[in-house]
Amino acid sequence: MSLAKESQCYFVQLQIDSFLDADLTSQQQDVFMAHIHDCSACAAELQFARQLHDSVLDLPLLECPEAVLEPVHRLGNSQQPVSRWSALWAALEQLPLALRYGLPAAAAVVLTLLLAPQFTQDPAGNAELASQPSEETYSQEDVVMALRDLNTAINYLNEVSERTETMVGNRFVIMPLRESLNASFERIQDADEALNNGPI
């Protein structure tokens, strides 16, 4: 291959992309096509470039699987109250003030009344009472039923105590903490924003 021919091939091959993008002037296009007709190597190169170009353009845009975005959607939805206790607290917030504080107060009073005798009774008196033989006799079934009732009562009291603790905790511990943390986060975000103009 002569040097002039090789040089022509070089320039024509440089113009292939511009030709495919229709960026050549009509005069450049004529010269380009004239060379392609005469040179089989450049014609093959053009054919290859066209195939490549078309194949890249034909690569499809792909649909993102729904499962991939599920955590992202969850993140967005996490702003809504989701927990059972949050929902309960939200319902309590709607109640009138007297009921809102009355309910935990009543629960506390009931608890106090139920538990107080255990601490106020004279232990010596209890021991004396226990040492006296009981006049009444109880069957095995009566004892089992009494134990079952006692367990039910204890479970109920535990539940009431737990709910009271949660409600009081939410009001006086968690909510003030949450507010304080949110305020801190906002201050950090503002400081971050001031430091970085760009999002990255």
Next chain:
Amino acid sequence: MLQQYQQVIEQYRQRVYSFAHYSLRAREDAEDVTQEVFIKLWQHWRKIDQARLGAWLMRVAHNSVIDHVRRQKPGKDNRDQYSEVEEQEAESDPGSEVESETFRLELQQAIRALEEPFRSIVIMRDIQGMSYEEIRECLQMSESQVKVYLHRSRRKLRENRRLREIFSAATGASLPEAGSRADKARQSE
């Protein structure tokens, strides 16, 4: 805000995922990048200029892809099992349709093997059809730089030996080797 956020996800999920898929070898990585992008969108929502949301998302996707590429161990092939099966099927069956499938798969590999910013530019412009202006904003370079990089990306793809071999075998055309004098002259340009 939540509704707007969901709308943006719907609008850009295909673009972000496709960009990650054509940039990375493993499908799982593409999925990770897509998740990361939309989580960052949520985190920075209030700070983002809504008029430039598309460019912001693609810039984050581009950075996230680069991070993933860096994290990949050198020499480790992270292609997922599905793409390997697809390649084996394409290589084992005869016929021109399969030749074109082989060509397509090899082309995807060639695109993934390109360096930055060649890879991102060829994906954004030729696969995703983004304008030069959009690419310029995403990659924070001038429009003329984008054009030059695109031109070089295409040339690099044309110089891919495996693609040339497949094309020659399928069409019977005799392509000069990528290392011929003209190519060397182009490379030294």
